[in-house]
Amino acid sequence: MGGQRGHFLYSTVSTSYDPCVMAAAFLFYCCVTGSLLSAPFANAENPYRFFTWRVTYGDIWPLGVKQQGILINGQFPGPQIEAVTNDNLIINVFNGLSEPFLISWNGIQQRRNSWQDGVLGTNCPIPPSRNFTYVMQVKDQIGSYYYFPSLAFHKAAGGFGGIRILSRPMIPVPFPPPAGDFTILAGDWFKASHSTLEYILDSGRNLPFPDGILINGRGWNGNTFAVDQGRTYRFRMCNVGLTQSLNIRFEGHTMKLVEVEGSHTIQNIYYSLDVHLGQCYSVLVTADQPVRDYYIAVSSRFTSPVLTTTAVMHYTGSVVGVRGVPPGGPTIQIDYSLNQARSIRWNLTASGPRPNPQGSYHYGLIKASRTIRLANSAPVINGKQRYAVNSVSFVPADTPLKVADFYQIQGVFYVGSIPDNPTFGSAYLQTSVMGANFRDFVEIVFQNYEDTVQSWHIDGYSFFVVGMDGGQWTPASRQSYNLRDTVARCTVQVYPKSWSAIYMALDNVGMWNVRSENxxxxxxxxxxxxxxxxxxxxxxxxxxxxxxxxxxGRASGRRTRPL
Known part of the structure; x- marks a missing residue:
């Protein structure tokens, strides 16, 4: 089934808005929120940033083969969002495709606002030739994130872009201002169109091995980052790919890790860094080598064969291009990657997005009220390849779950349709929803019984990655937890035949997607x-x-709020 296309019947009450004039966009915001109390002149410290995006198909040649890509304002990748902590973002998305479309915001927590999450369980897709305006605040966040198309298999065609959220001037950052700030959006890529890949999956087959890796939408040496000798630069690196973990290296240079998805880190030095699906890291690289050009190498991790692509770090004044082969990196060594992941720690002396120390939240002293164990599997159901969590393989409903919940529409889903623990029974199809109570503090264990690396993301939240190891998790595994300075992030990897455990404060009401980033x-x-x-x-x-x-869907024709 092509369950994520979103074949819904739409209401006619939704309206379109023209944001070309700033005043009109502001008035629209007031209409959406229903209040003038949040207006810029009443809350001057939180500015508004307005964006108008037109989503279209266009020709791209990322691997030397003409493909139909998804462009935003004619760009592949799409335009970068730059904001400051607490900024309000007003993003008007016009769908110029011939099919429904949605954009989601990987790592943006949407405080109290899952209405803006942009996934099929919370939002109705934007129909062709229609628009939707996302209204959200990057509340109390800093760091490196990205956006992407969440519907169908559109992610395989582009439509993604970077998000930078900077600290406010009054909040100190634990490193000197870099001479430049670069974004690397890297990921595996297929020469086949997204619709062909979607057909393969709908037919019950696995995807083929990727054809290559892209850096910012380009292949081998397609990007150049200019640097001056002796100066230090920030590189924000995100894995926006479909199926593969990546390893990133800077020829002749080291990387100083400074931030992971909103957490300032202990500034460890790395020669290569694993970036798993959906994850983002910030590193500082000092141009301290002789003047010439150097490779930035990105390779697939844990694969045979290994895919590699490169960009160029160009020193000002260099007349010598890159030479030789790119620096090699680790390939299938799990222990190397596991030990690296454990070495990433929170910088407890650094300030967060608010003027209070990040370490003031003592997550390790809070007793979890509930333990949830999630096991992934790859069953065949009705003769077709499926994937499941605790033996439940999710199928989208005919109405977004958040919308059905708000209007109390019966029969769309039921809470408790996925168990808290693995059942090891036969897998089945279900619109699976797990219930949880606001302000609970939970422990979630991701158990991986398969031979491949898994990557898990939870919308609307950052969580504390307290432990990971090989084998099967047991209550005794808690003895190895880091209860002092683990990082808070939104995506965690689980190594083959291994487990990863997180602590999470359920402080954000809503309907939130828990998903594989594969x-x-x-x-x-x-x-x-x-x-x-x-x-x-x-x-x-x-x-x-x-x-x-x-x-x-079943909510079509209803009013959003009483007049």
Whole structure:
């Protein structure tokens, strides 16, 4: 089945807005929120940033073969979002494709606002020739993130871009200002079109091995980063790929790790760095070598064969291009990667996005009220390849779950349709939703019984990665947890035949996607939704449905709010 296309019947009450004039965009924001109390003149420290994006198909040649790519304002990758902590983002997305479309925001927590999450379980897709305006605040966040198309298999065609959230001037950063700030969006890529790849998956088959790796939408030596000798530069590196973990290296240079998905880190030095699916890292690289050009090498990890692509770090004044072969990196060594992951620690002396030490939140002193164990599997159901969590392979409903929950539409889903622990029974299809209580503190264990690296993401949250190791998790595994200075992040890897454990404070009400970042697995069911519920039904805990919300499926024709 092509379950993620979103064949919904749409309401006609949703309206379009023209944001070309700033005043009109501001008035639109007031209409969406239903209040002038949040207006810029009443909250001057939190500015508004307005974006108008037109999504279209266009020809691209990332691996030397003409393909149909998804462009945003004619760009592949799409335009970068630059913001400062607490900024309000107003992003008007016009869908110029011939099919429904959605954009999601990887790592942006959407505080009290899952209405803006941009996945099929929370939002109706944007129909062709229509638009939707995302209204969100990057509340109390810093760091490196990205956006991507979440519907169908559009991610295989582009439509992604980087997000930088900077600290406010009053909040100190634990390293001197770099001479430059670069973004590397790297990922595996296929020469086949996204629709062909989608057909392969719908037919019940696995994807072939990727054809190559791209850096910022280009292949071998397709990008040049200019540097001056003796100066230090920040590189924000995200794995936006579909199926493969990556390893990144700078020829002749070391990387000083400074940030992981919003957490300032202990500034360890690395010669190569593993970046798993959906993850982002910031490193500082000092141009301290003789003046010439150097490779930036990105390779697939844990694969045979190994795919490699390169960019160029060009020293000002260099007349000598890159030479020889790119620097080699690790290939299939799991222990190397596991030890590297354990070495990444939180910088407890650094300030966070707010003027208080990050280490003031003592996660290790809080007793978890619930333990959830999640096991991935790769079953065949009805003769077709599927992927599952605790034996449940997710299928989208005919109405977004968040919308159905708001209007109390019966029969779309039921809470508790996925168990808290592996059942090891026969896998089955279900629109799986797990219930959870607002303000609970939970332990989640990702158990991987397969021979491949897994990568898990939870929308709306950052969580503490307290432990990971080989074998099967048991309660005794808690003795090895890092309860002092592990990083908070939104995506965690789980090594083959291994486990990873996280602690997470359920402080964000909403319907949140828990998914594999391997997009073939996500597409074929390795995901579910976590319904974090507050009985108070208060705007203090969760924003009301936006006035501009698209309504579809069984909610078509309803009003977003009373007049």
């Amino acid at each position: 997009w073939a697995r996500q597409y074929l069911g390795q995901q579910f939704y976590l319904r974090v519920y507050s009985p108070a039904n208060s705007w203090r805990d969760e924003n009301p449905i936006p006035r501009n919300a698209l309504l579809c």
